[in-house]
Amino acid sequence: KFNSMKIQSKQLLFFCAMIVLIFTSCKNEVLNLKQPESVVATEAFMYVANVNGSSDKKDGNGYITKLYKSGKVCDTVFIGNLDAPKGLCLIKNNLYFTDIDKILGYNIITKEKVFELDMSAYKTHFLNDVCKGDSNSIFVSATDINEIFKINLNNKKIMPLEFTRD
Numbered sequence: 001k002f003n004s005m006k007i008q009s010k011q012l013l014f015f016c017a018m019i020v021l022i023f024t025s026c027k028n029e030v031l032n033l034k035q036p037e038s039v040v041a042t043e044a045f046m047y048v049a050n051v052n053g054s055s056d057k058k059d060g061n062g063y064i065t066k067l068y069k070s071g072k073v074c075d076t077v078f079i080g081n082l083d084a085p086k087g088l089c090l091i092k093n094n095l096y097f098t099d100i101d102k103i104l105g106y107n108i109i110t111k112e113k114v115f116e117l118d119m120s121a122y123k124t125h126f127l128n129d130v131c132k133g134d135s136n137s138i139f140v141s142a143t144d145i146n147e148i149f150k151i152n153l154n155n156k157k158i159m160p161l162e163f164t165r166d
Contacts, residue, residue, distance in 0.1 A: 033050055033065065034050040034052035034063075035052055035055075036048050036049065036050055036051075037049045037051050037086045038086055038088040040088040040089065041069065042090065044068065044069060045067065045069065045074060046067045046068075046069060047064055047066055047067075047078065047090075047095055047108070048065040048067065049064055049086055049087070049088055049097055050062060050085070051084045051085065051086065053084065054084065055084045055126070056084065056125050056144075057084065057100075058083045060081050061083070062082035062085045062099065063077045064079040064080075064082070064097070065077070079095075083099050083100045084099060084100050085097045085098070085099050085104075086099075086127070086128050087127070087128055087131075088130065089131055089132050089138055090132075091135060091153070093107050093108050093109050094106065094107055094114055095108050096130050096138055096153075097130060098127035098128060098129070098140060099127070100126070100127065101118065101119050101120040101124055101125055102117065102127070103117040103119065103130070103138070105153070115153060117151060117158070119140075119149075119158070122142065122145065122147070122160075123145060124145050125144055126143045126144035127140055127141070127142050128143040129141045133150060136154050137151060137153060138150075138151050138153065147160055148160075
């Protein structure tokens with residue numbers, strides 16, 4: 001009987017340890033977004049651009065958060081070391097956004113950087129929003145210089161848009 005109690009005690013201890021492990025590994029953390037600027041969603045996830053500081057300073061504080069559509073945290077800093085990410089756009093599995101004077105793209109499956117375009121030659125320090133043009137292009141607004149650009153994602157050609165009245 002004593003050996004049987006020893007075995008039951010070990011099983012109970014193991015069971016309790018497993019319960020503690022399960023509850024402490026769940027991502028039910030409270031999320032404090034840091035200046036959320038943009039959000040875009042897939043079927044299952046939401047991606048949130050967090051400026052986390054000045055919207056025009058290169059400080060490395062910005063990041064992209066990945067959430068389940070229920071609002072539960074999947075990855076607080078899904079993509080980090082950004083300056084002031086703004087304007088999110090998804091094309092296929094690639095997430096495109098602006099970061100002060102750059103346009104960046106990351107694969108949402110691998111987190112690999114798949115696109116980078118420096119726009120500083122246009123004297124902009126406040127690239128803002130991004131939207132899909134077609135499967136090979138995006139439109140980007142530059143708030144500080146009152147411009148909108150069409151960007152070819154294949155060859156990185158930058159085309160400032162010209163506006164006329166009818």
